[in-house]
Amino acid sequence: MKITILGAGNMGGAIACGLAVNGSAQPQDITVIDHKGKNVPRLREVSEDINVVVADYSSLSTADILIIAVKPWMVEEVLKTHKALLENPKQLIVSVAAVVTLAQLQEWTSPHQPVFRVVPNTAIAVRQSMTYIASQNADKEQREQVFRIFSQLGKVEFVEEKLIPAITSLTSCGIAFAFRYIRAAMEGGIEMGVYPDQAKDAVLQTLRGAIDLLEANGNHPEAEIDKVTTAGGITIKGLNEMEHAGFTSAVIKGLKASNIK
Template sequence: MAEDIRIAILGAGNIGTSIAKGLAQGENFTPGRITLTRRRLHLLEDFRAQGFEVTSDNLAAVRGADVVIISVEPQLVDHLLEEIAPVLDFDRHILISVVTGLTLRRIEEVIGKPLRIARAMPNTAIAVRESMTCIASNGPDDRALDMARLIFNDVGKTLRIREEDMIAATALGACGIAFFLRAIRAASQGGIEIGLSAKNSLAMAVQTAKGAACLLSVSGSHPENEIDKVTTPKGCTISGLNRMEHEGFSSAMIRGITVSAEQASKLYCDKC
């Protein structure tokens, strides 16, 4: 299905280039079938050297693509959509937006004509093909959703959700990557404080976090079930967990996610 599909990623910043890196490592897309656009083209020279097509011409990129991934900042997206609308073709193009807060309805309004559209919310782990990507689409059939699955299942896992849940998915899935990275950093700093070298402490924290995630992913178990297996009466694990809870560990994580969701809901404003 993907053999002849060409992708244009408009706005190849951090998330756009992460998508490109992940796809190039996957099974369905080679760098030569992925075009990256950016105003400051010199920042894409490394990608050109790897075989990606790079250009600052969004219209040319769209004309040469079957799938158009919109990956610009929220404040720039209306202008970009207005720019490319004349060359978007219902029979050919599928448009996928990874722009925070930009609704399917708003995309349709700005484009001003029918188009198959999907929203996707990946995170930067897409660069190593481990993203959690939430997807939704506008119909009128499943082609946009199927294409989003094809692309993002190649670089991690996808989950179809209601579009109204996209802001929550942004806070937990996209922002959440930073929260878990900060937790790993904190664990490694704890290791240093109790005598481990910085290098060994980070290596242990990273693998331990990976193991914890894999336990849940493979078993389908609840975190508390796995915690119960390593907590014994008057043991060192439960002592550490209880101290973390006394210091507000869980409540801080929960509050961080809710604040991120509040902020995400304000990033795109069609009246601003």
């Protein structure tokens, strides 16, 4: 199965590296198209075997799966520019572009082309993405093919397209929100006299523990919070202060601001 990845930036590069390092695809079956060549050294550093080409679009005609990883506003242009190479009606067109819809992908390819809208996040670089997939005109086997690729790179779920904007906010943007929490907690630690690296380790291990607890017991987060908040104790003082400053409201407002339909 031949895969061409169009765009070798954060997403395209991470998908290529993830698949190559993991060994789930033969490196010679993956072609990454970088249009100016600036990403070639970075990809080569990860694996000498990744087939990176510069502005050579010939593999578009032979790929079984085309993964489009350019900026959203470029998707229409690249599909239209290379339309003559995209003649295989069974080729799976997979776009990771955040706001490009299945209807648009359909319009820019052909009416019965199997098209996929995939929502990863940057943790795909360490094969820990939360990835959602919606599809149109794809049969079960084609959906499984795309599922198999992305399940090498983290956790995958199929969703209806109408949920994609909200899911994108929670996961693709959400990873940045999580980093901002980590940074804020580190800054608090530093103000209290903890060294930055020590603060980072403390916050990361605490978050890992929180995730493992929720995954192990399936509890609602509030049930775990109840176990921490001793009546009259110190945790509730901190939590209430955070809520007075609008913590929950700020998170919800941020998620909704990123929920672009």
